[in-house]
Amino acid sequence: MPAEAGTRPALDLQERLQRLNQIGVALSVERDLTVLLERILLEARGFTGADAGTLFLVSGDHLTFAIAQNDTLRSFVGGRYGQANIPPVPINRDSVSGYAATTGEMLNISDVYDPEWQRFEGPRNYDRMTGYRTRSMLVVPLRDHEGQVIGVLQLLNAVDPQTRQVGPFAADVVALIQSLASQAAVAITNVRLIRDTEALFESFVRVMATAIDERSPYTGGHIRRVAEMAHVVAEAVNRCAAGPLADVVFAADELNELRVASWMHDIGKITTPEWVVDKPTKLTTIHDRIELLRARYVGFMQAARVQALEQQLGGADPQAVAAACATEIERLHDELAFLEKANNPGEFMVDADLERLRQIAARTYMVDGQPVPSLSPDELLNLSIRKGSLTDAERRKISDHASMTIRMLEQIPFTRKLRRVPEIAGAHHEKLDGTGYPQGLRGDQISLQARILALVDIFESLSADDRPYRAEPMSREMVLGILKKEVDAHHLDADLHALFVDQQLYRELDRIKAQMVLERQQRS
Ligand SMILES: [Fe+2]
Ligand SMILES: [Fe+2]
Structure with a gap:
């Protein structure tokens, strides 16, 4: 369609829809939220011919500034352009963006200085601070798939590409901007969902790792x-x-x-099993069984003394009995010392050590009239580990x-x-x-x-x-x-x-x- 003199070169409806479609596709593939927000603002400005624009995102009960672009001022802040010190805007009817977020209505303002719009001071304050002259404004709430407002798009000064004059936003553009806003909202929601899912998975992974490490x-x-x-x-x-x-x-x-x-x-x-992870000694299961062995050997020594006393009472030569008892107790001490040493995983067990272990394990002592073996089969198995603290079964575990x-x-x-x-x-x-x-x-x-x-x-x-x-x-x-x-x-x-x-x-x-x-x- 040929452009009429003095008006914007009108794209026909089909061209506009096509452009909208392209924008929708472009937004849907962007995975970086910062880039996406920049792109939304850029595309929305391109679509509407806006000289400047700002994008806010809903965060609790206020709007946080995300990004701003202003061609005339050559001012680009937020996102990849760099930090901006713009305070959050309360979600209420006192500001243009707050109003759009509260009511979910789009505001199409042909001149912010018109008495009708005097109640919104924001644009005039902005002009005072920057030397800019805001005229027309299109404020569009971004609604997600559930109809929730997740942000506000604020577009300033529609520029006629031919005359470079600032005028109101064209009616046909205004009719379609809501569609662009919806696509933008869906794209933002998707990126956030993906980001949140990744963050959730990431924290799950770290929690599991910490649980194992701890x-x-x-x-x-x-x-x-x-x-x-x-x-x-x-x-x-x-x-x-x-x-x-x-x-x-x-x-x-x-x-x-x-x-x-x-x-x-x-x-x-x-x-x-926890004890296998860090098995500190060969006899460790839930605790180090060397204590059991020590107690058992104390029992054997006691039994030897009792036996000696009984022999003396029975009329045996006291000196010979005492000497035999002392020898036996010394032998038990020596045996226990050997077992304690064998329990140390740093100890390398040679064949002679293993043979001695087998001999010890084969011995049974009478304690309180009951036969007590020096070592249980499992104790023998563990103490017989040649190197380190793990049995084959534990190693497999x-x-x-x-x-x-x-x-x-x-x-x-x-x-x-x-x-x-x-x-x-x-x-x-x-x-x-x-x-x-x-x-x-x-x-x-x-x-x-x-x-x-x-x-x-x-x-x-x-x-x-x-x-x-x-x-x-x-x-x-x-x-x-x-x-x-x-x-x-x-x-x-x-x-x-x-x-x-x-x-x-x-x-x-x-x-x-x-x-x-x-x-x-x-x-x-
Ligand atoms: Fe590892
Ligand atoms: Fe591993």
């Missing part, structure tokens, strides 16, 4: 440190421009997927956490962008040569993300400050030495390891630990 005073914070270290390594992979990893670039979604997988990698530990992680995560309906979380998290104990668990995956079956997780998981665990079965923390040198051996044994990825060592990424762990100490101090 079960052990020794591994507290392990998950967070692993998550942060995994990110450090992934970022280094993205940065590296030479070598075998130069072509690998993790997209933002992949980094996020790795982050979530890291936070959830040990989720299966929630099912591991711990390894179970990896398959449990997979089982648990597979039940979560992850979104498309997070669909590989179970695979990445569940493979953190897999080894490239196929000797890992739970699935015995090998080589290419283990993704690079899972390899990153495996590397930092081992590194973090070895770097723990304190472990019940370790006398003192390992030096960095020792930790890196073990890591190298793991690479040489084809357990860990050599390229990632090279990056880890060459770029001294391991140093980041110190920064993370210091940060966590600081946060703990601030909390207490």
Whole structure:
């Protein structure tokens, strides 16, 4: 349709609807709330020819300023343009935007200086402060799908694109602006819903991680440190421009997927019995059974003394009986000392030690006329652990956490962008040569993300400050030495390891630990 002289070049209705449609599509794909708000204002101004505009969002009983654009003043504030110090507007009938939010009505003002509109002082105050001259104003409430007002769009000064004159907002534009406002409201609501869902999931993930970490005073914070270290390594992979990893670039979604997988990698530990997680001595179940053993040996010694007394009363040579009793008690002391030593997980048990344990276990003492074995079969089994504190069954129980992680995560309906979380998290104990668990995956079956997780998981665990079965923390040198051996044994990825060592990424762990100490101090 040709434009008439002196009027706006009228788009016909179909063109306007088409433009509206395009705007609707453009708004619906935007996922960043700040960008979306900027876009809504820009599109609304473009659609109506407004020289300036402001967008407010409902927040409780007031409107908070989101963004403002003013072409004439070349003033753009809020959102990505930068902070603005604009106070919230109460939702009442005292201001134009408050009025629109309260009543849900659109205000179409041809001149804010008309006596009819004098009751709203805001536009004139704005003019006084900025030197701007507000004339026409279109104030549109943004309603969501439930009809709730979630914001207010305030458009100033409709400019005729040909004459550049400011006039009232054109009737045909006004008729369609509500549609644009609805699309904007839906887009804002969608972005907020997605953001809220993500935030909810995020907090769930962190609560679970904290619950697992808090079960052990020794591994507290392990998950967070692993998550942060995994990110450090992934970022280094993205940065590296030479070598075998130069072509690998993790997209933002992949980094996020790795982050979530890291936070959830040990989720299966929630099912591991507490005493197994940190089993400090071989005899520990819910408590350290060495106390039972000590009490039992005190009983044996008492029984030996009673027997000696009985023999003396029976007429035996008192000196010989006393000497035999002393020898027996000394032997029991010695045996108990051996058992106490054997209970220490740091003690490496040689064949002779195991044989002595078997002999001890085979012995039964009469206490109060009842036969009492020195060791129960389970005590023998636990004390016979050659190295560390865990029996094979307990070791399996711990390894179970990896398959449990997979089982648990597979039940979560992850979104498309997070669909590989179970695979990445569940493979953190897999080894490239196929000797890992739970699935015995090998080589290419283990993704690079899972390899990153495996590397930092081992590194973090070895770097723990304190472990019940370790006398003192390992030096960095020792930790890196073990890591190298793991690479040489084809357990860990050599390229990632090279990056880890060459770029001294391991140093980041110190920064993370210091940060966590600081946060703990601030909390207490
Ligand atoms: Fe694990
Ligand atoms: Fe772990």
